[in-house]
Amino acid sequence: MSVTAAAGFEASGVVAGLKSSGAPDVALVVNRGRSTAAAAVFTSNRAKANPVLWSQQVIADGRVDAVVLNSGGANCFTGAFGFQTTHSTAETVAAALGVSATDVLVCSTGLIGVGDQTFRDKVLSGSTAAADALSVDGGLDAATAIMTTDTKPKQAVVSGDGWVVGGMAKGAGMLAPGLATMLVVLTTDADVDASGLDSALREATRVTFDRLDSDGCMSTNDTVVLLASAESGVAPPAGDFAAAVTALCADLAEQLQADAEGASHDIRIEIVGAASDDDAVEVGRSIARNNLFKAAVFGNDPNWGRVLAAIGTTSAEFDPYDVDVTINGVRVCHAGAPDRPSDDVDLTPRAVHVLVDLKTGPVEATILTNDLTHDYVHENSAYSS
């Protein structure tokens, strides 16, 4: 169970015909609880899809009754017709549930520019079908229906003292800073108001999804939403709740990394000794986005020179000639010069750990990324065909 782990929630996933494969492609998550408090964060890309433009308005009052999601089309850059499709989708769900359309969030994922009349017809009929299929056991169906190039559904649950928070996620490509083609729905039966949800969600995404940078590309549709039903009757301490949401997001982020398009290595880039959080993240991200380093990891080559060349492009506070680089436990560079032989590094396991000590301050941060592979190129060159 995932989005239906918390009391008060129902979910479903149905086949609407948006995916040529015939796989489920419309999901619905509904909050039936005594509270409908909600918070959400969206892509920081200025090119926002219609569902994001709509949902930003819906979340403004901190109340959400339902989230409807479709794969098979991003409904982005589809003009006024596309925005109307999103609006109609919310109205269709609202009518089926007896709620207001302005309390229905809409999420879409798939190709940009897809959103014609056929798309609209399928999304609307799928939304009706999804409302009919709602179930307290529907979490897996929903998680399956939001998959695009994901190879498996992604779910997680974290239990608190008398309450739970669960969630589902999709997003095998375009994982990037500021949340990228990631659709995440989290639900809890804890009694937390919209403001508390917003704080916990922002704290969690800042150190989880925002530090997952698979390929440096940021989507137009990313949405992470957190719904609270209050059905447990428990109002947890803010710290406990935020910690649980962060743990949940970290779990889902690692699942996203492990299923990133075409990847053969999951790379954990740990920056220590930084002067500030911003410095640590900037340095980590510069490595995560360096195609030469990522291609080297694909080839099981612990090319620390490319790590130094990458971090040298940042404005972070450190001396390039005082930096240590350790790859999978072997310190291959000490104070900007070769240390132990690169041949000692075993890069055959999927998990790769790159540790960079900037020797400037006490701050640490970890960025998750993947290698650059033949399969990544293949999947993303053939994606729209």
Next chain:
Amino acid sequence: MSVTAAAGFEASGVVAGLKSSGAPDVALVVNRGRSTAAAAVFTSNRAKANPVLWSQQVIADGRVDAVVLNSGGANCFTGAFGFQTTHSTAETVAAALGVSATDVLVCSTGLIGVGDQTFRDKVLSGSTAAADALSVDGGLDAATAIMTTDTKPKQAVVSGDGWVVGGMAKGAGMLAPGLATMLVVLTTDADVDASGLDSALREATRVTFDRLDSDGCMSTNDTVVLLASAESGVAPPAGDFAAAVTALCADLAEQLQADAEGASHDIRIEIVGAASDDDAVEVGRSIARNNLFKAAVFGNDPNWGRVLAAIGTTSAEFDPYDVDVTINGVRVCHAGAPDRPSDDVDLTPRAVHVLVDLKTGPVEATILTNDLTHDYVHENSAYSS
């Protein structure tokens, strides 16, 4: 002819054994003219190789007698021993030519971290051999000796009114902003002082090499140097001279793009309607660095959605819903919505033209890049083996 096209210059290229292939790997360019005025620009990467650290000191007084270049090792992050190798290289060349070591620029290219005693021995003996081999016809030999993964030497000449400027370049990978693994030596017999050379060179690189961004990765060793012998006896108008240097750099930049590692398309990203130069370059670069767009071009897929998703991450002044995108002459996106069918775009030719109209101001800029291919991944995962 290239670096030996201008009167007063000699050059050579010899086999020093640095490359396992046995190909030429040490080059020398010497100014025998009545003037030894010079200017240079270097990588903006903070992780600078030993030859760059040395050469920045050499160029300070605006006089250079010779440039010695080696492939087969970057001599970067090789510690104090590596810097001493660079110093000894300059001294070896200076002794052979009867000039001061502080007037000898040194350039290296190849793997970071390579610079041991064997490397030093070969570079020094190669430098002596290169001095012995100097010739007024040695331009091609020199251009050949600086190649790494380049498949062909790169040379160009532009003629002025009674003077010429010629040059050579290497750099098939890591082409990026701020000049990337690019070694470029330009020579002229025009009578221009160091200050005039510096102005012309900076004006030229700003709109040529600095706008060539093959893979977003910046090298530790990039150097572009311009030497003037004054042997023509002609002091050209500053504007004429700068225009010639810019034309020469543009020619060499296009040769670098056409020979970028693993590329199957040369992509010219033209931004028009920008509010400022910075905006135009930022927008162009965001497309040039978007792996998803570059992989799509490899697959002959005119995926304009990825163009908009890329530019949406910038802070440039424009409305994402008022942008036009034209690919190879077909306007596939108008005002942020689909226009002509993507199927009308023919991406089978190697040359690709992406035109983005931001509709905000009068400024234009062009960024050159390449697609992301299987061969790029392969070459860069196997490079050090």
